[in-house]
Amino acid sequence: MIAVGALLHVKQLSRSPFEIAIALFVPVVQATLAVYLFRAGGEPDRLLEAAVGAGLMGVWSTVLFGSGGAIQSQRWQGTLEMIMLAPRSPALVLLPVTLATGITGTYAMLATLAWGRLLYGIPLDFAHPVAFPVAVAGCIAGLGMFGLLLASSFVLLRHANALANMLEYPIWLVSGMLVPVTALPGWTGPVAAVLPTTWGARAVHEAAAGGPVWPALGGCLAISLACLAVGWVLMTYVERRARVAATLALA
Amino acid sequence: MSALFRLVGVGGVIAYRALFNWTTPSIFVGTLLVGPLFQLFFFAYLGREFGVADDRFYIVGNAVLTAALACVYGGTMAVANERRFGTLGHVLLSPRSRTAIFLGRVLPYAGNGLLIAASTLTVAALLLGLRIPATALPGLLLALAAASLTCGFFGLTLGALGLRFRDVFLISNVAVALLLLFTGVNVPADSLPAGIRAVGAVLPITHAADAARRLAGGATLGDALPAIGVELAVGVGYAVLAAGLLTVFEAESRRRASLDTL
Numbered sequence: 001m002i003a004v005g006a007l008l009h010v011k012q013l014s015r016s017p018f019e020i021a022i023a024l025f026v027p028v029v030q031a032t033l034a035v036y037l038f039r040a041g042g043e044p045d046r047l048l049e050a051a052v053g054a055g056l057m058g059v060w061s062t063v064l065f066g067s068g069g070a071i072q073s074q075r076w077q078g079t080l081e082m083i084m085l086a087p088r089s090p091a092l093v094l095l096p097v098t099l100a101t102g103i104t105g106t107y108a109m110l111a112t113l114a115w116g117r118l119l120y121g122i123p124l125d126f127a128h129p130v131a132f133p134v135a136v137a138g139c140i141a142g143l144g145m146f147g148l149l150l151a152s153s154f155v156l157l158r159h160a161n162a163l164a165n166m167l168e169y170p171i172w173l174v175s176g177m178l179v180p181v182t183a184l185p186g187w188t189g190p191v192a193a194v195l196p197t198t199w200g201a202r203a204v205h206e207a208a209a210g211g212p213v214w215p216a217l218g219g220c221l222a223i224s225l226a227c228l229a230v231g232w233v234l235m236t237y238v239e240r241r242a243r244v245a246a247t248l249a250l251a
Numbered sequence: 252m253s254a255l256f257r258l259v260g261v262g263g264v265i266a267y268r269a270l271f272n273w274t275t276p277s278i279f280v281g282t283l284l285v286g287p288l289f290q291l292f293f294f295a296y297l298g299r300e301f302g303v304a305d306d307r308f309y310i311v312g313n314a315v316l317t318a319a320l321a322c323v324y325g326g327t328m329a330v331a332n333e334r335r336f337g338t339l340g341h342v343l344l345s346p347r348s349r350t351a352i353f354l355g356r357v358l359p360y361a362g363n364g365l366l367i368a369a370s371t372l373t374v375a376a377l378l379l380g381l382r383i384p385a386t387a388l389p390g391l392l393l394a395l396a397a398a399s400l401t402c403g404f405f406g407l408t409l410g411a412l413g414l415r416f417r418d419v420f421l422i423s424n425v426a427v428a429l430l431l432l433f434t435g436v437n438v439p440a441d442s443l444p445a446g447i448r449a450v451g452a453v454l455p456i457t458h459a460a461d462a463a464r465r466l467a468g469g470a471t472l473g474d475a476l477p478a479i480g481v482e483l484a485v486g487v488g489y490a491v492l493a494a495g496l497l498t499v500f501e502a503e504s505r506r507r508a509s510l511d512t513l
């Protein structure tokens with residue numbers, strides 16, 4: 001059910017010109033910016049890192065806005081009631097949606113890598129060529145699970161849009177997607193350590209540039225599973241509360 | 252003449268209150284004050300990591316750029332939301348100049364952009380330890396105001412495209428992303444290819460950021476005025492372009508009966 005649901009929502013998201021254009025174009029602009037910055041900073045050997053980092057940023061943006069607004073999107077499409085009427089747990093029905101946002105985030109990663117290769121001639125010499133796609137897939141699965149927590153917690157907040165708008169850059173920054181976490185103030189360390197994005201980004205970067213991939217990927221998936229569990233409980237609570245208060249269709 | 256100013260001023264403010272989506276304080280603060288601050292921190296730390304330029308380059312440049320967020324999307328919304336809310340036909344039926352109506356709508360967004368840019372610069376300078384000479388403040392305010400106004404007219408130009416194209420917010424999202432790259436706010440101009448620099452020269456922010464950086468670095472207002480003047484000239488160019496596009500697309504949408512097509 002999760003696989004079929006995720007495939008359905010990936011197809012649906014992939015038919016939106018807005019989603020596709022944003023998922024492909026904005027990360028490419030950020031990758032270009034990163035490439036010029038790395039070059040200007042005398043780091044031409046790290047251009048692959050720039051392309052991978054910009055791709056990860058795109059994945060996070062897709063998950064943040066896609067999963068954060070998952071319930072609202074279903075509400076606008078008029079499908080929320082039907083989803084909640086399904087004889088399965090609401091979390092199980094919503095999980096494919098949030099996983100789909102992570103999967104469509106791979107468009108960003110593919111776009112930045114292809115852009116870097118074709119336009120700037122960045123060699124795609126991954127230090128761990130087998131581990132790289134595994135790390136990306138693991139990172140995306142992790143972020144999809146984290147997405148369920150976002151979806152269920154955002155729906156509890158009246159002004160979730162504001163929170164989503166605020167969370168894009170801080171997570172890019174703290175998770176070390178482009179700026180190494182060692183360059184940040186010390187107090188950001190504990191914050192970064194509990195985010196699945198940090199471990200996911202580390203796993204993908206280490207698969208690309210070299211380093212122990214599996215511990216970071218394991219950390220990402222472990223934290224993501226914890227987020228999934230919390231998100232599951234929250235989603236069940238939210239659904240019951242909305243049914244009791246008859247507010248399911250209300251924004 | 253006073254009726255025209257009333258149309259531009261009061262009309263703009265009323266339309267701002269009606270069309271601006273983020274009217275609750277928490278959404279305003281989160282989206283327009285805190286969000287841009289994190290954007291600035293991201294690029295400031297990125298700049299520190301690579302040592303491409305100093306903190307002043309990133310803090311001042313990105314503070315100017317934050318004006319674009321409210322002004323570009325706001326200018327776009329000034330036209331696009333009329334269509335979305337089903338009121339575009341009423342506006343275009345008005346016997347008054349639609350050019351004046353729409354140009355007036357930019358002013359509240361420009362004020363908004365100025366507030367955001369000034370607050371972002373203040374908070375970022377305090378948190379990241381950038382010292383700005385007090386004598387530079389009037390000039391900085393002028394540069395930020397010029398950037399805000401230019402971004403507003405740029406946004407209105409994009410909004411005018413909303414009379415012709417369905418998904419104008421796609422265009423504005425892409426435009427805001429391109430401003431990050433083309434304005435040289437995050438990469439020094441001499442590290443960018445000539446093509447990007449040439450495009451950046453006719454985009455909002457580029458010249459205002461240059462002027463603001465000079466002022467924050469101790470230059471006099473006289474030194475920065477030429478760059479501020481160029482920024483304003485770019486803004487006037489976009490205002491003329493927006494007025495032209497609005498006139499052309501309005502006529503075309505009447506002819507094709509596509510005014511309320513979503």
